[in-house]
Amino acid sequence: MSETGRTILITGCSSGYGLETARHFHAQGWSVIATMRSPRADLLPEDERMRVLPLDVTRADSIAAVLAEAGRIDVLVNNAGLGGTASVLEMTDEQWLTVLDITLTGTFRCVRAAGQRFVAGGTKGVIVNNASVIGWRAQEGQAHYAAAKAGVMALTRCSALEAADFGIRINAVS
Secondary structure, eight states: OSSOOOOOSSOOOOSSHHHHHHHHHHTTTOOOEEEEEHHHHHSSSOOOTTEEOOTTTTTTHHHHHHHHHSSSEEEEEEEEOOOOOOOOHHHHHHHHHHIIIIIIIHHHHHHHHHHHHHHHHOOOEEEEEEEEETTTTOOOTTTTHHHHHHHHHHHHHHHHHHHTTTTTTEEEEO
């Protein structure tokens, strides 16, 4: 049991913001479920309040499995994403679609699944989506990532309106 009695599930914890978010909440006494496509428990403190689970946000069945194994959660942080550098003139369809599927559609899948779970359980959960300033500020070689992050902001604003009646708060951080 966490010191705070609260549990947070975070996607994309293998590096960067996701990894640091998992470490931060664990240090604050929360139970943390840190997810990664390829789990590496050695990145995080070994503790009963820290669980590392495999998650592929491109697959709804993977998301459902993690939520089932997680048990009750209070907060979902959608951090999983994929960047990269490629000029629009040289980018392949596959590069474009892969970044959008992981970064934007993966966020959508997790918002939907966690939101439905909060509603079904009658709980007032919180969902935080990791957006980025690049979603509204142009940068060479980042069109695919910028488009995905702008989409995350739009998804967040719309889903926050829809979920408010259920007591679910959805916000974005950049």
